[in-house]
Amino acid sequence: MTYLDYQATTPLAPEAFDAMLPWLRDQHANPHSPHRAGRAARAAVEVARAQVAxxxxxxxxxxxxxxATEALNWAIKGIDRSGGGAIVTQATEHAAVLDTVAASxxxxxxxxxxxxxxxxPGAVAEAVRESGARLVAVMLVNNEIGTIQPVAAxxxxxxxxxxxxxxDAVQGYxxxxxxxxCDLVAISAHKIHGPKGIGALWIRDGVRLAPLLHGGDQEGGRSGTLxxxxxxGFGAAAALARARFDADAAGVARLFALARDRLSGWTLNGDADGRWPGNLxxxxxxxxxxxLMSDVRDVAFSAGSACASGSGRTSHVLRAIGLSDAEARSTIRIGFGRYTTEKELVAALDRLVAAADAQRVPA
Incomplete structure (x- = not known):
C-alpha cells in the first residue's frame, strides 16, 4: 500500500513511538498524583508541553x-458573550469550526x-465592525485544497x-x-506524525475561557486525566517537526513539483503558490x-468531493471556490510528506493516471 492521504492523518514517527512506549509498557502512574511515580509522569507531560509550545x-x-475538535469547541464556546457574542468566520473552514459556530x-x-x-482580510475587518464580533475564526492551511490564509493580516x-x-492550525502546525x-490556536498531534487522541489549544496570556469540561480542572480550564x-508522543513529534522544519518543507516541495509534472493534464484546485505543497x-x-479508488486499491488517497455524512452533497470547500458539482465530484486529493519517497510517489501517480485514462476508453 502506498499511503498518500497525509491530510487525513500522518504515519507515526518512530521517535514518537519510542517516546510513548515506556509510558504504555512500564510506567502507569497518574500524572496528577502527588507521589514519586505521579511526579515523574507529570514531569514527562511538562517536557512534552514545552516541546509543543x-x-x-x-x-x-x-x-x-x-x-483539535475539542480545542476548537472550547475556544468557540468558551468566549465571554458580554459586549457582543457574534462570530466571524469564512466558508472553507473545517466542519469542527462551522458546525460548532452553528451550534453555539x-x-x-x-x-x-x-x-x-x-x-x-479587509472583508473580515469590515464584518467585525458591522457585527460587533468578539471572535474571528480563520484556519491557517486548508485541509482540502492546501490554501494558506492571510492570518497575520x-x-x-x-x-x-x-x-x-x-x-485552526491543524494542517499548518x-x-x-x-x-x-493569534489569540487562540488549535492543533492536533496526528497531523505531525504524533499519536491520535491528543491535541492542544494554545491560549494567549490574558485570554480567559469558560470551561468546556467540568471536573478536576487538571489543565487549568480543562478537566480530565492526561x-x-x-x-x-505529541512532544516528540513536535520536537522532530521543529528540528526538520526546513528539510521537511524542501522535501515536500520537491514531491509537489514531481507530482504536478506527472499530473500535467489535471487541473489544480486552489492557489499554485500560496499553499502547503504537501496537499495536492x-x-x-x-x-x-x-x-478510480476501486481500480487502484493499493494507493491510499482521498476523494476530494467526499460527501458529508451521507448527505449526497459535494465538498463545501470545493463549492466555496466556485467548482460545479461535476467538477467537485471529479476531484481527488493526494497528500504526501516526510516518509513519502519519490519512487513510490511516481509509481502511484502513474497508476492513477493509467486508471483514469482507461476510463476514457470506450467499452
Missing part, C-alpha cells in the same frame, strides 16, 4: 486536549472566499477592533509558522472517482 508564538500556554446559538457571519480559497485588522482571533497575532504516553487537490473532467 516551542512551535507556537511566545506569550501563551499550551493546554492539552483530546484533539450566536449570531455569525460566514464570509466567501476567492477562487484560490482565500478570504479578504487578518489579525492585524481585527485586533484594534477588540476581536480575538482563533486559528509544524509545517508553516503560526503567526504571532495520558503521559500521548503527551510524550486536482480534478479531471469526467473522472469517476469511486471507480
Amino acid at each position: 516551542a512551535l507556537m508564538p511566545p506569550g501563551g500556554r499550551v493546554v492539552f486536549t483530546s484533539g 446559538g450566536r449570531a455569525s457571519v460566514v464570509l466567501p472566499v476567492d477562487r484560490a480559497g482565500r478570504v479578504d 487578518i489579525a492585524a485588522g481585527v485586533r484594534p477592533l477588540g476581536a480575538l482571533l482563533l486559528c 509544524g509545517r508553516v509558522a503560526v503567526p504571532d497575532g 495520558s503521559p504516553a500521548l503527551c510524550a 487537490s486536482v480534478r479531471r473532467d469526467g473522472l469517476d472517482v469511486a471507480r
Whole structure:
C-alpha cells in the first residue's frame, strides 16, 4: 500500500513511538498524583508541553486536549458573550469550526472566499465592525485544497477592533509558522506524525475561557486525566517537526513539483503558490472517482468531493471556490510528506493516471 492521504492523518514517527512506549509498557502512574511515580509522569507531560509550545508564538500556554475538535469547541464556546457574542468566520473552514459556530446559538457571519480559497482580510475587518464580533475564526492551511490564509493580516485588522482571533492550525502546525497575532490556536498531534487522541489549544496570556469540561480542572480550564504516553508522543513529534522544519518543507516541495509534472493534464484546485505543497487537490473532467479508488486499491488517497455524512452533497470547500458539482465530484486529493519517497510517489501517480485514462476508453 502506498499511503498518500497525509491530510487525513500522518504515519507515526518512530521517535514518537519510542517516546510513548515506556509510558504504555512500564510506567502507569497518574500524572496528577502527588507521589514519586505521579511526579515523574507529570514531569514527562511538562517536557512534552514545552516541546509543543516551542512551535507556537511566545506569550501563551499550551493546554492539552483530546484533539483539535475539542480545542476548537472550547475556544468557540468558551468566549465571554458580554459586549457582543457574534462570530466571524469564512466558508472553507473545517466542519469542527462551522458546525460548532452553528451550534453555539450566536449570531455569525460566514464570509466567501476567492477562487484560490482565500478570504479578504479587509472583508473580515469590515464584518467585525458591522457585527460587533468578539471572535474571528480563520484556519491557517486548508485541509482540502492546501490554501494558506492571510492570518497575520487578518489579525492585524481585527485586533484594534477588540476581536480575538482563533486559528485552526491543524494542517499548518509544524509545517508553516503560526503567526504571532493569534489569540487562540488549535492543533492536533496526528497531523505531525504524533499519536491520535491528543491535541492542544494554545491560549494567549490574558485570554480567559469558560470551561468546556467540568471536573478536576487538571489543565487549568480543562478537566480530565492526561495520558503521559500521548503527551510524550505529541512532544516528540513536535520536537522532530521543529528540528526538520526546513528539510521537511524542501522535501515536500520537491514531491509537489514531481507530482504536478506527472499530473500535467489535471487541473489544480486552489492557489499554485500560496499553499502547503504537501496537499495536492486536482480534478479531471469526467473522472469517476469511486471507480478510480476501486481500480487502484493499493494507493491510499482521498476523494476530494467526499460527501458529508451521507448527505449526497459535494465538498463545501470545493463549492466555496466556485467548482460545479461535476467538477467537485471529479476531484481527488493526494497528500504526501516526510516518509513519502519519490519512487513510490511516481509509481502511484502513474497508476492513477493509467486508471483514469482507461476510463476514457470506450467499452
